[in-house]
Amino acid sequence: MTFKTTILPSNHSFPIEADETILDAGLKHGYTLPYSCRNGACGACKGKVLQGSVDHGKSQAHALTDAEKAQGMTLFCCAKPLSDITIECHEVSTVKDIQVKTMPCRVEKMEKVTDDVMVLKLRLPANERLQFLAGQYIDILLKDQKPRSFSLANAPHDDELLELHVRNIAGGAFTTHVFNEMKERDILRIKGPLGTFFLREDSDKPIIFVASGTGFAPVKAIIEHALHIGVKRPMHFYWGVRKQADLYMLDKIKEWEALGIKSTPVVSDEPWSGRSGFVHQAVMEDFSDLSGYDVYACGAPVVVEAAFREFTTQRGLPNESFFSDAFTFAPKI
Template identity: 55%
Template sequence: MAFNVTLRQSGRQFQVEQDEPVLSAALRQGIGLPYGCKNGACGSCKGTVVSGEIEQRAHSSSALSNDEKTRGMALLCCATACSDLEVDIREVAGVGDVQIKKLPCRVNAIERKADDVIVVKLQLPANERLQYLAGQYLEFILKDGKRRSYSMANAPHSEGPIELHIRHMPGGAFTDHVFNTMKERDILRFEAPLGTFFLREDSAKPIVLLASGTGFAPLKAIVEHAVFKNLERPMTLYWGARRKKDLYLLELAEQWAREIPNFKFVPVLSEPDASDAWTGRVGFVHRAVIEDLPDLSAYQVYACGAPVMVESALRDFTQHHGLPEDEFYADSFTSEADLANAV
């Protein structure tokens, strides 16, 4: 049995099969809805069910609260239809124009940039080229069928290997492999491009780029793309980490600040050590944005990194500092642990 889903804002319709997630059905039919993790952990695919009945499957309580459920909200990546539906959610233009592929790749280079960060470069087959939007991610398809997501850190126009920034998650089967046993020339398989986190080029608003840890990776792609396209919008990158060594490409960001017109870089450490001899900003990275820009009503924000940072930024920027909610774009780096409190 199939049900009809109507998108309230555009009136577009698509069909969802019984037991099929609403998001999966939309993407399968070329309809761009916002999403990130696809497993109920990040909250990017949140929408309001205006009419009809759904079954909301297991998800992180931080991605969808009980209060939001009572107001008719749902996570479409893990919601199935029990009737025809009308859903209020913003659509994402452009995503459906890029073909999603499953491809093999060869590990071209493994470069350790910090104690717990490795830059991996992937070579595609000679006859393949991956089209994607700056900020999107790929999913490795592991031998057991599980998947692991990583943002592409180089801009789409760049020729050569795809660049990923991988942080070691102690006890994580895949990152243990990357850090301990993976070798150059190893063969991997992935699906890409995925996600709706990418630079919106149809706006002239100044941009705030907000990263924690390896959330720098997709923002690097966005900066490189903006430079390639000669976009003149002011950009300010706030990059937060615990220690100076965790700003694993600090020199690159400082180089951008010197060379790119209208570009500023603000590094922020939450727990600097005496050995860091740090004279820069200290505290939570999203608070540094608020200190500098108490009125965000005229800005676009692109936030990427730890879920707690993304959630705090969304709440504080939109509720207290004037940022329109539809100008906040985020990629929350969820992990298996973020689903440990699934409800």
């Protein structure tokens, strides 16, 4: 049976099945409510039911007391509807709405997808979830060293494991450790989410994504989030790499293409059958006017800086329509 959930004060509404939690249904329809553990233990998703009734589900007594239930409070990660409901909740729309947390995690899976790129999947403790916006990053906290920052490659709706794409950088202490010493089940400490590289959902402009190398990771997260919430804006993804073998996860790109997202891989350092040269120049060749677009650029600083400079000065892109995350690398110390 399907009910209707209305959120105040935004007046957003979405359908919810009788067997869905309020949080899961909200996330499915693109409305991000505050949450943390997602299993009734922490109380971060606590909110008020103004109209209608719910089954409080598996909420734990210390996170939701009987007195709070009597006042109309519930945990959105556990509560399921028994009727149409109206809830009071502040929706998460910007980074300031999300708590930055420090926590341990376990290396669940390691997959070497190219000679110098490792996909890490990290599992958080059983009672923890990391709430984040697609495109944000986390810091790996290392003893007596500077934090190492890596973008999250998974979208928020798919948060059972955190996915990182790690390039093996010459002289990089952490990346050398990842490729030569790290093992599955190793424990790391992380801090996040961080950063302001995320999809601006209030815009209706078509989107151009420009990624170099493992800048693919946060773009992957943003595209998967956009598809999940049903964004209809035209999207074109440009991916610049040095050699063809660097184009990992091409099967994922083919899935996106089948759903209407255009993609243009660009190879700079070897001949091949596709587009060659620098990735930002490929965009310049394809678009004479970017004044009506949003551009999301991520990867090597030289690529991000060249894209910003040339798109704004030569193609009319407004400064405020350029969103970026430039990867810098910490030297081995």
